[in-house]
Structure formats: C-alpha cells, structure tokens
Amino acid sequence: xxxxxxxxxxxxxxxxxxxxxxxxxxxxxxxxxxxxxxxxxxxxxxxxxxxxxxxxxxxxxxxxxxxxxxxxxxxxxxxxxxxxxxxxxxxxxxxxxxxxxxxxxxxxxxxxxxxxxxxxxxxxxxxxxxxxxxxxxxxxxxxxxxxxxxxxxxxxxxxxxxxxxxxxxxxxxxxxxxxxxxxxxxxxxxxxxxxxxxxxxxxxxxxxxxxxxxxxxxxxxxxxxxxxxxxxxxxxxxxxxxxxxxxxxxxxxxxxxxxxxxxxxxxxxxxx
Amino acid sequence: xxxxxxxxxxxxxxxxxxxxxxxxxxxxxxxxxxxxxxxxxxxxxxxxxxxxxxxxxxxxxxxxxxxxxxxxxxxxxxxxxxxxxxxxxxxxxxxxxxxxxxxxxxxxxxxxxxxxxxxxxxxxxxxxxxxxxxxxxxxxxxxxxxxxxxxxxxxxxxxxxxxxxxxxxxxxxxxxxxxxxxxxxxxxxxxxxxxxxxxxxxxxxxxxxxxxxxxxxxxxxxxxxxxxxxxxxxxxxxxxxxxxxxxxxxxxxxxxxxxx
Numbered sequence: 001x002x003x004x005x006x007x008x009x010x011x012x013x014x015x016x017x018x019x020x021x022x023x024x025x026x027x028x029x030x031x032x033x034x035x036x037x038x039x040x041x042x043x044x045x046x047x048x049x050x051x052x053x054x055x056x057x058x059x060x061x062x063x064x065x066x067x068x069x070x071x072x073x074x075x076x077x078x079x080x081x082x083x084x085x086x087x088x089x090x091x092x093x094x095x096x097x098x099x100x101x102x103x104x105x106x107x108x109x110x111x112x113x114x115x116x117x118x119x120x121x122x123x124x125x126x127x128x129x130x131x132x133x134x135x136x137x138x139x140x141x142x143x144x145x146x147x148x149x150x151x152x153x154x155x156x157x158x159x160x161x162x163x164x165x166x167x168x169x170x171x172x173x174x175x176x177x178x179x180x181x182x183x184x185x186x187x188x189x190x191x192x193x194x195x196x197x198x199x200x201x202x203x204x205x206x207x208x209x210x211x212x213x214x215x216x217x218x219x220x221x222x223x224x225x226x227x228x229x230x231x232x233x234x235x236x237x238x239x240x241x242x243x244x245x246x247x248x249x250x251x252x253x254x255x256x257x258x259x260x261x262x263x264x265x266x267x268x269x270x271x272x
Numbered sequence: 273x274x275x276x277x278x279x280x281x282x283x284x285x286x287x288x289x290x291x292x293x294x295x296x297x298x299x300x301x302x303x304x305x306x307x308x309x310x311x312x313x314x315x316x317x318x319x320x321x322x323x324x325x326x327x328x329x330x331x332x333x334x335x336x337x338x339x340x341x342x343x344x345x346x347x348x349x350x351x352x353x354x355x356x357x358x359x360x361x362x363x364x365x366x367x368x369x370x371x372x373x374x375x376x377x378x379x380x381x382x383x384x385x386x387x388x389x390x391x392x393x394x395x396x397x398x399x400x401x402x403x404x405x406x407x408x409x410x411x412x413x414x415x416x417x418x419x420x421x422x423x424x425x426x427x428x429x430x431x432x433x434x435x436x437x438x439x440x441x442x443x444x445x446x447x448x449x450x451x452x453x454x455x456x457x458x459x460x461x462x463x464x465x466x467x468x469x470x471x472x473x474x475x476x477x478x479x480x481x482x483x484x485x486x487x488x489x490x491x492x493x494x495x496x497x498x499x500x501x502x503x504x505x506x507x508x509x510x511x512x513x514x515x516x517x518x519x520x521x522x523x524x525x526x527x528x529x530x531x532x
Contacts, residue, residue: 079405101409102307108407119402122393133406136309181406 030093031056032189032221033078038087040073047073049245051087055189060215060222062232064267065242071225072116074242075191078223079113080104091189109137112182112220116194118174120166126153126177127162133184152180155217156210172203176210183214190214190222196231208234229268241267297411297489301419304412314417322383322418323425327432333378334433335440337370338362342444356459362441363460368472371434373520376479378433379426380512384487387418388508391491392501400492415488422484426476434473471527478523479516486512 031054038051047070055061063071076082078089080096089096091107120129130149134140140148153159156176166174175195182190195211196204208231215222215235226232232239233253240250241264249256249264256264342362349355391414394400403410442456490508494500 076401081401081404105407105409108405111405113402113405115398115402115405117397119398121399121402122397136406136408 030090032092033223034088034090034093035074035078036088036090038074038077038089039085040070040077040082041085046245048077048084051242051245051247053240053247053250055221055223057188057221058215058219059238060211060224060236062224062226062236062239063242064226064229064232064239066267067227069242070245071242072193075113075193075223075225078189079108079111079191109133109185110187111189111191112185112187114175114178114182114190114192114195116197118166118171118178120169120174120177120181122166124166125162126158126164126166126169129166129177130181130184133181137185148184149180152183153177155183155214156180170203172199172207175199175207179207179210179214183218186218188220190220192222192224192226194226194228195224196226196228204228204231207231211235293493294485294489297415297492298485300411301415301485301488304409305416307409307412311413311417314413315420318417318421319425321386322379322421323428326379326382326425326429329382330375330378330429330433331436333374334366334371334436337374337433338366338437338439338441339444341365341370341437342441343448346445346448358445359442359456359460360462360464363438363457363464364468366434366437366441367464367469369524371437372430372472372476372479373516375426375430375433375476376483376516376520377513379422379429379479380483380516381509383422384483384508384512385505387484387487388491389501389505391415391488392494392504395492395494396497396500410492415484415492418488419481419484422480422487423477424480426480426483427473430473430476471530475520475523475527478519482515482519483512486515 033053033055035051035053038048039046040048047068051074053061053063063074065071073082077084078091084097087097092110094107096104096107120126121132124132127146127149130152131145134145134148138145150159150162153162156179158173158176158180161169161173161177166177169177179192179195182192192211196207199207211222211224212235214220222235224232224236236253238251239253239256241248241256243263249259249261251259257268259265342358345361345365346355346358349358349361391400394414400410400414403413438457438460439453442451442453445451445456487508490504490511494504496503
C-alpha cells in the first residue's frame with residue numbers, strides 16, 4: 001500500500017504508478033486501474049497536468065476537487081470516451097490509450113459507468129434500459145434477461161418500476177436505474193460521476209448506502225467523482241484531491257483532515 | 273480590402289471545416305458498417321420510424337400535387353387543343369420530377385428534423401456517451417441504421433407519392449370530365465418505358481443518403497443545451513433540403529446522359 005495522507009509530489013506519483021505497473025504488467029492480478037502521467041487539455045486550457053493514480057481490486061477511490069478541475073474528464077478518459085493528450089491508462093494491465101475501438105469495446109464490458117444525470121435512454125422503459133447491455137453483449141435468452149433485469153432492479157430497490165419511462169422517474173430513481181444498468185454485465189470496475197449530485201440529503205444517503213451495499217456484494221474497484229464530502233467519507237476507502245490539474249493529496253478522509261495544507265484545510269472546512 | 277477578404281474567407285472557411293468534419297463522420301460510419309453485429313433489429317425499427325410513419329404525409333403531398341397539377345395543366349392543354357395529352361403529361365411529370373422531389377423535401381422536413389432533434393437531444397443528455405460506454409458503437413447503432421433506412425425507404429415512399437399523385441390527378445380530371453381510371457392510366461403510360469420509372473425513383477435513394485447523413489451528423493455534433501438541439505433540428509432540415517435540391521439538379525443531368 002502506498003503512503004497515505006501526504007502531499008504527493010509529481011515524481012512520487014510517477015514512481016507509484018510505475019511500480020504498480022511493473023508489479024503486474026498485463027496480468028490478471030494487475031490493478032484494475034492505473035493512470036500514469038495523464039495530461040489533458042482543451043485548447044490552451046490545461047485540465048489534467050500529470051495525474052498518477054492506482055485503484056486496486058475491491059477499493060473505492062473518491063476523486064474530489066473544485067468544479068472544472070477535470071474530475072469527470074478523468075472518468076471519460078478511463079472509459080475511452082476521450083483520448084488523453086499524453087500519458088498512460090492501464091485497465092487490468094492493458095494499455096488502452098489509442099487501442100482499436102473493438103478492443104476498447106471489449107474492455108468497456110468490464111466497466112460500469114454511472115453518468116452525472118444517469119443518461120438513461122429516454123425512448124426505452126426502465127426494464128429496456130437495464131436490459132440494453134445484456135441484449136448487446138450476452139447470449140442470454142429473453143427469460144434469462146428478464147430475470148437478470150429484475151434481480152438488478154431489485155438490488156437498487158426499483159423492482160416495481162419496470163415499465164416506467166425515465167421521464168416518469170425522480171432524479172434519485174434515475175440514478176438507481178443508472179446504477180443497475182452499470183452493473184448489468186458484472187463489471188470489475190465501476191465509474192461513478194457525481195452519484196449524489198442534485199439529490200436531497202436523504203436520497204443522497206440512500207444512494208450512498210446502496211453503493212456500500214453493492215460494494216459488499218460485488219468485488220468491484222470503484223472511482224467516484226464527487227463534490228459531496230460526506231458521501232466521499234461514507235463510501236470511499238481512499239480520497240484523491242485534485243488541484244490545478246494534479247493530485248494534491250491522497251489518503252483516507254482522516255488523513256486528509258490532518259493535513260496542514262492550506263487548500264486541503266479550506267476545502268474540507270468549506271464543506272463541513 | 274482585408275476586411276472584405278475576411279468577410280468572404282470566414283464563412284468559406286467554416287463551410288470547408290463543416291465539410292471536413294462531415295467527411296470524418298462518414299468515414300467513421302462506413303468503418304463501423306462493415307463490422308459485426310449488423311444491428312438488424314434497430315434497422316427494422318428505423319425502417320418503421322422513417323418509412324411507415326412518413327407514408328401518410330408523403331401520400332398526402334403526392335395526392336395534393338397530382339390534384340393541383342391535373343387542374344392547372346388541364347386549362348393550358350385545352351387552350352392548345354391537347355386535352356387528350358393530360359394523362360401522359362401528368363404521369364410523366366409526376367414520375368420524372370414531381371414525385372421524387374416532393375418526397376425528398378417532405379421526408380427531409382419530417383425525418384431530417386426528427387433525426388437531428390433526437391440525436392441532438394441524446395448527445396446533450398450524454399445518452400450517446402452512455403451507448404459508447406456500454407461497448408456499443410454509436411456510429412453504427414444510431415447513424416448507420418438511420419442512414420440505411422432512409423436510403424431503403426425513400427424509393428418506396430416515392431412510389432407511394434407517385435401512385436397517389438396519379439390517382440388524385442385522375443380524380444381531379446373525373447370531377448371536370450368523367451373518365452375511367454383504367455383509360456386514364458392506359459393513356460398516361462403510353463410511350464412510357466421502364467427506365468422512365470426506374471432512374472427517377474432510385475434517384476431518391478441518393479436523397480435518402482443525404483437526408484440520413486446530414487440529420488445524423490448534425491444531431492451527433494450538437495453542442496450546448498436545448499438551444500443546440502433546436503439548432504441541430506433546424507440545420508438538419510435546411511441543409512438536407514438544400515442538398516436534396518442540388519442533388520436533384522445534378523442527378524437529372526446524370527440520368528439524361530445515361531438513360532436518354
């Protein structure tokens with residue numbers, strides 16, 4: 001395990017990522033996600049300026065930071081919706097930057113993605129939304145798909161809303177269905193983009209409990225992008241705070257609280 | 273002088289940029305089209321959306337054109353003592369030009385706007401990203417199926433418009449001077465060859481290609497929120513109508529050369 005709760009220097013970040021890669025390159029016991037010197041910019045605006053992060057099996061990493069620091073961009077880079085300016089992304093030991101689309105699509109089957117606004121297909125029912133990945137990527141017959149969809153929706157407390165359209169659901173319900181859809185193919189990596197954004201405190205707590213329950217049931221490596229410190233404290237094993245395109249500090253919530261860095265203290269104080 | 277150059281170069285540059293991006297988009301669609309899976313279920317859904325659901329409005333437009341054309345032509349032909357030429361003139365006009373172009377423009381209005389708005393809305397709500405994140409190629413699943421459905425359905429819709437045009441042309445003629453449908457059609461198709469029918473009808477497959485491609489491209493390149501969706505829907509209709517008219521002009525010349 002890497003030292004926690006300390007400010008991370010760029011060289012240190014790189015050496016951690018390199019050692020993680022070197023320990024198990026391209027093997028099944030490789031960490032699910034390794035990011036190395038990841039850079040991304042849009043025009044002249046540098047969003048990520050050398051990100052090094054590693055997420056191990058069964059671990060939940062929360063990525064915090066001010067708005068516009070590239071947290072959501074980070075998730076989109078991992079799942080290949082954007083290509084990084086430079087740097088390396090390893091999924092289960094396989095380099096995914098600039099790989100052919102067919103190979104990327106195979107890897108995407110191992111990843112579940114919950115979008116900030118759930119991004120449910122609005123022309124499909126709840127049942128059809130959750131069945132979409134199953135229809136596309138499995139050889140399940142109709143009845144097996146139906147049973148799997150019911151099981152997934154039951155695990156997020158939405159088993160009674162199979163035939164509803166996404167427009168008939170509240171924000172919290174949409175997130176639940178989005179989570180069920182993300183889990184449909186039994187992913188080994190779960191990427192959650194602001195799972196509690198825009199939800200009231202009670203619904204946020206319910207979503208947090210749901211994520212904790214799913215973590216217990218499935219051995220998934222999760223990366224959670226959030227502004228919600230309370231949620232990060234509840235669901236994450238480790239927290240990475242992004243600032244000016246870099247990982248400013250990495251550690252448990254308690255370790256972050258003990259930091260004497262001015263920005264970290266200010267960030268934690270503002271939320272509390 | 274530099275400002276004049278700038279004012280000309282600016283829009284021209286944007287036009288070239290748009291064409292370049294359209295070329296890249298078409299490249300991605302073609303690349304995805306030759307790979308499995310072939311999205312048969314989605315294609316059938318789009319054939320229904322684009323074909324069956326456009327049928328009433330296309331048939332109505334064809335009927336209106338046939339009716340008006342019959343009434344308008346009659347007075348002119350009577351003036352020149354060529355009243356008996358009415359069925360042939362009507363059939364020739366509908367099959368060669370009016371049917372295909374009216375179908376193209378009606379479909380570019382209904383389907384172009386529909387595709388632009390639907391895909392634009394999916395783009396701004398991250399649904400297209402969600403499709404891609406689930407390991408499905410959106411260029412094939414969303415774009416190729418719609419483009420192919422447009423290509424396949426336009427000729428069939430044109431046949432429907434042609435039939436309704438001839439039928440309502442006969443009704444308009446019968447109101448003024450009763451004539452049997454059989455006689456009207458027999459007179460109408462005197463001297464007509466299969467090529468008269470084939471080339472203009474299949475010309476609309478090109479219209480379908482234009483409508484589908486521009487609608488999908490505008491929709492999938494949507495930026496911004498609801499305003500962006502509105503802009504995509506509008507630009508899909510305007511651009512696809514414009515390019516359908518341009519293609520019509522070019523293809524008429526092409527058809528005259530190869531099917532004299």
